[in-house]
Amino acid sequence: GQQLNQSPQSMFIQEGEDVSMNCTSSSIFNTWLWYKQDPGEGPVLLIALYKAGELTSNGRLTAQFGITRKDSFLNISASIPSDVGIYFCAGNRDDKIIFGKGTRLHILP
Amino acid sequence: DSGVTQTPKHLITATGQRVTLRCSPRSGDLSVYWYQQSLDQGLQFLIQYYNGEERAKGNILERFSAQQFPDLHSELNLSSLELGDSALYFCASSPDTVYGQFFGPGTRLTVL
Numbered sequence: 001g002q003q004l005n006q007s008p009q010s011m012f013i014q015e016g017e018d019v020s021m022n023c024t025s026s027s028i029f030n031t032w033l034w035y036k037q038d039p040g041e042g043p044v045l046l047i048a049l050y051k052a053g054e055l056t057s058n059g060r061l062t063a064q065f066g067i068t069r070k071d072s073f074l075n076i077s078a079s080i081p082s083d084v085g086i087y088f089c090a091g092n093r094d095d096k097i098i099f100g101k102g103t104r105l106h107i108l109p
Numbered sequence: 110d111s112g113v114t115q116t117p118k119h120l121i122t123a124t125g126q127r128v129t130l131r132c133s134p135r136s137g138d139l140s141v142y143w144y145q146q147s148l149d150q151g152l153q154f155l156i157q158y159y160n161g162e163e164r165a166k167g168n169i170l171e172r173f174s175a176q177q178f179p180d181l182h183s184e185l186n187l188s189s190l191e192l193g194d195s196a197l198y199f200c201a202s203s204p205d206t207v208y209g210q211f212f213g214p215g216t217r218l219t220v221l
Contacts, residue, residue: 045209
């Protein structure tokens with residue numbers, strides 16, 4: 001079946017650092033989505049990408065839909081404590097949504 | 110607050126039992142999705158409905174079923190429950206299938 005490989009699995013960074021994470025797949029997707037989940041809550045949509053090559057920003061977050069349609073990355077600039085959480089990528093193809101296993105972001109004091 | 114509501118928030122039941130989880134989508138959203146999240150499996154897509162009709166199926170067990178009603182709320186029925194069904198169950202909604210989804214707060218199911 002279709003798989004999304006999300007990396008890294010976890011990250012430990014200092015406050016103020018930039019963060020980069022990505023998702024790759026062997027399959028093509030029509031839409032790439034990035035979510036953040038805080039403990040005990042549902043995932044929150046951060047950025048949605050609908051076209052290959054599209055680069056979209058949402059505040060300190062920037063995401064890109066890869067040209068091959070098989071990958072996407074998410075960057076967070078100047079991280080702050082509230083960025084802590086699990087970030088999920090998701091790909092949509094034929095109305096089926098597949099989620100990556102998540103990147104857990106830790107910020108060191 | 111995403112605008113998606115789910116009830117109940119917590120559910121504790123025994124093996125072999127049947128439960129129903131309920132979801133109300135955001136106002137105006139026609140698509141409803143159900144997901145299962147467990148510690149070792151991540152977010153697993155179960156099923157999607159669009160305007161009352163089943164649109165896509167994921168890894169949904171035969172013991173599970175869902176439906177979307179004319180008022181667009183949806184129910185997920187889980188029967189013959191097993192210990193391994195313990196998980197967080199999320200509902201999400203979107204205006205259409207191509208857009209990003211908005212998740213509800215989830216129902217935590219514990220099967221004892």
